[in-house]
Amino acid sequence: xxxxxQSNPMHSVQDLGRYGFASxxxxxxxxxDSVAACWANxxxxxxxxxxxxxxxxxxxxxxxxxxxxxxLTGAWGEMTLDGKPLPGPGAYPVSAxxxxxxxxxxxxxxxxxxxxxxxxxxxxxxxVSTCQRxxxxxxxxxxxxxxxxxxxxxQASEHRPLNLIPRRYLDSYHQPLVCDVILRETDQFASDAxxxxxxxxxxxxxxxSRMGYRLExxxxxxxxxxxxxxxxxxxxxxxxxxxxxxxxxxxxQSLGGYPMLGTLTRKSLGQLAQRRAGxxxxxxxxxxEIAVQEFLQCRQFFGDFR
Amino acid sequence: xxxxxxxxxxSEDTIEVHLxxxxxxxxxxxxxxxxxxxQATHLPWLIDYCYGFGLLSLVVRPDLISAVQLNQTLHDVxxxxxQRSSDNESDLIEISVCYDPTFGIDLKSISERTQLxxxxxxxxxxxxxxxxxxxxxxxxxxxxxxxxPSLHLPRRDVPRTRIPVGSVAIAENQTVIYPKQxxxxxxxxGRMPGSIVSFTDQSIHAQLSMGKSVRFxxxxxxxxxxxxxxxxPD
Numbered sequence: 001x002x003x004x005x006q007s008n009p010m011h012s013v014q015d016l017g018r019y020g021f022a023s024x025x026x027x028x029x030x031x032x033d034s035v036a037a038c039w040a041n042x043x044x045x046x047x048x049x050x051x052x053x054x055x056x057x058x059x060x061x062x063x064x065x066x067x068x069x070x071x072l073t074g075a076w077g078e079m080t081l082d083g084k085p086l087p088g089p090g091a092y093p094v095s096a097x098x099x100x101x102x103x104x105x106x107x108x109x110x111x112x113x114x115x116x117x118x119x120x121x122x123x124x125x126x127x128v129s130t131c132q133r134x135x136x137x138x139x140x141x142x143x144x145x146x147x148x149x150x151x152x153x154x155q156a157s158e159h160r161p162l163n164l165i166p167r168r169y170l171d172s173y174h175q176p177l178v179c180d181v182i183l184r185e186t187d188q189f190a191s192d193a194x195x196x197x198x199x200x201x202x203x204x205x206x207x208x209s210r211m212g213y214r215l216e217x218x219x220x221x222x223x224x225x226x227x228x229x230x231x232x233x234x235x236x237x238x239x240x241x242x243x244x245x246x247x248x249x250x251x252x253q254s255l256g257g258y259p260m261l262g263t264l265t266r267k268s269l270g271q272l273a274q275r276r277a278g279x280x281x282x283x284x285x286x287x288x289e290i291a292v293q294e295f296l297q298c299r300q301f302f303g304d305f306r
Numbered sequence: 307x308x309x310x311x312x313x314x315x316x317s318e319d320t321i322e323v324h325l326x327x328x329x330x331x332x333x334x335x336x337x338x339x340x341x342x343x344x345q346a347t348h349l350p351w352l353i354d355y356c357y358g359f360g361l362l363s364l365v366v367r368p369d370l371i372s373a374v375q376l377n378q379t380l381h382d383v384x385x386x387x388x389q390r391s392s393d394n395e396s397d398l399i400e401i402s403v404c405y406d407p408t409f410g411i412d413l414k415s416i417s418e419r420t421q422l423x424x425x426x427x428x429x430x431x432x433x434x435x436x437x438x439x440x441x442x443x444x445x446x447x448x449x450x451x452x453x454x455p456s457l458h459l460p461r462r463d464v465p466r467t468r469i470p471v472g473s474v475a476i477a478e479n480q481t482v483i484y485p486k487q488x489x490x491x492x493x494x495x496g497r498m499p500g501s502i503v504s505f506t507d508q509s510i511h512a513q514l515s516m517g518k519s520v521r522f523x524x525x526x527x528x529x530x531x532x533x534x535x536x537x538x539p540d
Contacts, residue, residue, distance in 0.1 A: 019365065022356035023341075024503075024512050025442040124507050134445060141507065182317055227478075228328050229440065229449075231356040231363035233320040254442035255358045263317040288315045292368050295318035299369065306319075 001153040002115070003063045004146050005099070010056025011146040012130035013121055013138050016049050016306040017250065021125055027251045028234060029129035029137060030306060032056075032110045032210065033270035036074035036089075038302040039169070040114035043071050043091040045160035048302045050118030051128045053146070055111040060102040062113075064094045068154055069116040069162060072100075075108025075173065075274060089170055091116075091162035108173035108274040117157025133211065133251050176201070177275060179268035180286040181237065181261075188259035189239070190222035197221055197237075197261055198283055202245070206277040210251040213272060215281065216244050221261070229255040235264035247272060265291045266305070267298070313377050319353070321364045321376060328359035329452050329479070334437050336384055337362065338517035343383045357516050358440035359449070398519045401483070401498050403432065403474050404530035409497035416476070416493050420456055430454040431474075431495060432522040436481060438514055446485030446503025448514035453481050465491035472498045474522070483514070499530050500537035 004011075014037065017030025031037035031054055038048040058077055064070070071091040072079060079086045080101045081094065094100075102111055121128040121139060130138035130145060138144050139152070183194060202215035220243020232238070236248045238258040247264060248256075264272060265286060272281060298305040312324045325340075326333040337357055344355055351370035356363045366376070405428045407413055417424045436450035453476055461477045466489060469475070473484045475492030482492060485503040503512045514520065525533070 019354040021445070021510060022354045022363075022365070023441055023516065024510050025445045025447050026510070028354075122507070125510065126508075182315070184316060185314060228359035229442075230361045231322070231358045231442070233317045233322075233363065233365075235317055253444075254356050255440060260316075263320070266318060288318075291318045292315075296369050 001065050001151045002119070003065055004061075004148055004150040004152075005063060006059060006061035007146045007148055007150075008057065008059050009145045010054075011060055012054050012056075013051055013119070013146070013152075014054045014129045015051045015123075015127055016304060017129050018125050018127035018131070018136065019306075022231075022254050025254050026125060026136070027131050027134050027254070028306075029127065029131040029134075029210075030250050031112065031270075032250055032273035033074055033108075033112075034306055035267055035270045035298070036110070036171070036274075037112045038298075038305060039089070039165055040071045040073040040112035041118070042302055043073070043163045043165055044069055044114055044116045045163065046114060046116065046118055048304050050114065050155075051121045052112050052114040052119065053152075055102055055113060056109060058102050058105045058111075060100075060111075062100050064098045064100070065096055065151075066154070067093070067095050069093050069159070070100070071114045071162075072102075072111060073165070074111040075105045076111070077105035077107065078103030079111075090165055093162075108171075109276060110273060115154045116160060117155035120153045120155045131210075131251055171271065171274070173271070173274040176280040176282070177268075177271055179272055179281055179283050180265040180291060181263065181268070181283045182265065182288050182291050183262040183285050184260055186259065186261075188224050188226060189261065193221045193223065193239075193261065194285075197245070198285060201280045201282045204272075204275045204277055204279050204281060208277065210249055212238075212246045212248045212252060213275075214244065214246050220244060223259045226257065226259055229257040230260075232256045232260070233263050235266065235269040237261045237263065249273060266295055313373055313380075315373055316363075319365050319368055321366060321373060323362040323364065323380060325360050325362060328439055331437075333360055334439075334517075339384060339386070340380065341516040356442060358442055397517060398435065398521060399513055400521050400523055401502075401513075402525045402529070402533060403496040403498050403522045404525050404527055405431075405496040406527045406530070408527065409473070409530075410495045412475075412493040413495055416457070416459065416495065419459055422456060427457065427495065428524065430457055431476065431481065432524050436520045438516055438518050438520070439480065441512070441515060444486055444488055445505075445510055446512040446514070447482065448502075448512070448518075450481045450514070450520055452479040455479075459493060461491035462493065465489050469494065470497065471501060474498060485512075497530070499525075499533035
């Protein structure tokens with residue numbers, strides 16, 4: 001098993017999320033960057049739906065008590081195994097007693113740690129994904145994040161060959177990001193809203209959580225507040241009265257009372273999730289057809305994708 | 307095409323279906339039919355769904371269904387004869403509420419703002435039946451409407467950080483019951499004994515869901531305490 005030696009509240013158990021309960025107000029949860037999370041399982045030959053760890057912001061130390069193959073993807077920084085730096089995202093064999101240390105991240109916000117065969121964790125409402133807001137998932141089923149001395153048993157698994165992640169699929173989270181957005185047909189905004197939104201850069205602010213990321217641009221967007229709350233899609237871009245957008249992340253509430261400009265594609269949402277406060281993002285419109293094509297390619301490639 | 311206002315893809319896997327005016331009974335009947343159908347039918351293309359105020363949001367497998375096919379399917383469902391008949395009764399849920407000022411901490415301010423006596427506020431609240439207009443926010447939370455126009459008030463300017471479980475509250479043209487302790491900006495008028503929602507590892511049992519109606523039954527503080535004790539775990 002994996003024994004946690006050092007942890008923080010942004011370290012949690014996730015899988016691809018909790019579906020089927022949105023009508024009752026349950027959040028989807030799941031990995032903030034689902035592309036990086038899918039790679040962690042995929043390079044071990046696992047099904048991408050298996051439980052793994054999401055490590056937000058570094059500061060994670062854990063010991064493997066049994067030989068296993070593990071994978072590390074997503075955000076990168078001072079990553080060491082028994083004190084030796086790991087060369088990059090991918091799968092590695094470890095022997096019993098090895099210590100994995102994820103120090104300060106220099107690129108990105110969330111890393112993913114998977115083991116061959118997956119961690120054996122009891123699902124709640126069909127998923128192990130930790131959602132603190134709903135008090136669901138995680139090791140105890142009550143939505144707690146990982147803490148020191150937690151032990152995570154791994155599922156017995158046959159040894160499968162490890163897959164390399166081709167270089168072209170390795171994301172760097174340093175550069176300014178251009179997000180793809182499916183725009184919405186709506187009459188709740190001033191006529192220049194889309195133009196304002198697409199033609200300026202936005203700074204990621206410190207107000208970022210698993211529920212949403214607040215962005216900040218020079219010009220605000222003028223919108224009417226609707227009378228009723230409406231269902232929110234994952235990646236939805238809400239505009240509150242401040243005129244500064246909020247992008248809704250995995251733990252978002254199911255209904256919201258602010259008008260929505262559009263929705264980020266799932267890939268762009270993961271990319272945005274990896275950006276830290278102060279980094280710049282901008283947006284470009286993408287047709288729904290192109291977005292679906294890309295989404296289905298991910299689904300086909302990974303076997304599932306959410 | 308008259309039954310559905312519009313269908314829009316809002317992301318790669320999410321479709322929104324506009325069903326009409328959120329408080330019109332016509333809309334609520336459509337919602338009811340669609341939700342019964344969703345719950346009763348195995349739909350391989352459907353991953354999740356959510357309903358709120360005239361809008362049905364469906365998370366689908368875009369490789370298994372197109373917007374055109376979905377449009378046709380929903381039309382067919384809405385055209386089917388209504389199955390609402392014998393089980394009508396179970397759709398009306400009676401919920402006991404204690405309107406004692408111990409729980410109804412905003413009754414006094416509501417009375418001042420609406421210029422109604424406290425008793426008149428309470429009576430206006432329990433003397434009509436409500437329908438579920440939306441579910442969501444947190445597990446078990448349902449928006450019920452419409453309340454009597456004399457009770458319509460905007461939400462509180464400063465939301466409370468903690469509202470006790472079971473609190474019954476009003477704001478705008480709606481009333482709600484808090485399924486868990488959360489922050490909230492609604493005006494609190496009473497409390498129900500026990501809980502509106504229960505969990506197991508496999509499921510949620512929420513008493514209020516799409517298609518249900520609610521009738522509030524006023525109870526005394528003594529009866530509240532008796533019922534609350536009966537609900538308490540051993």
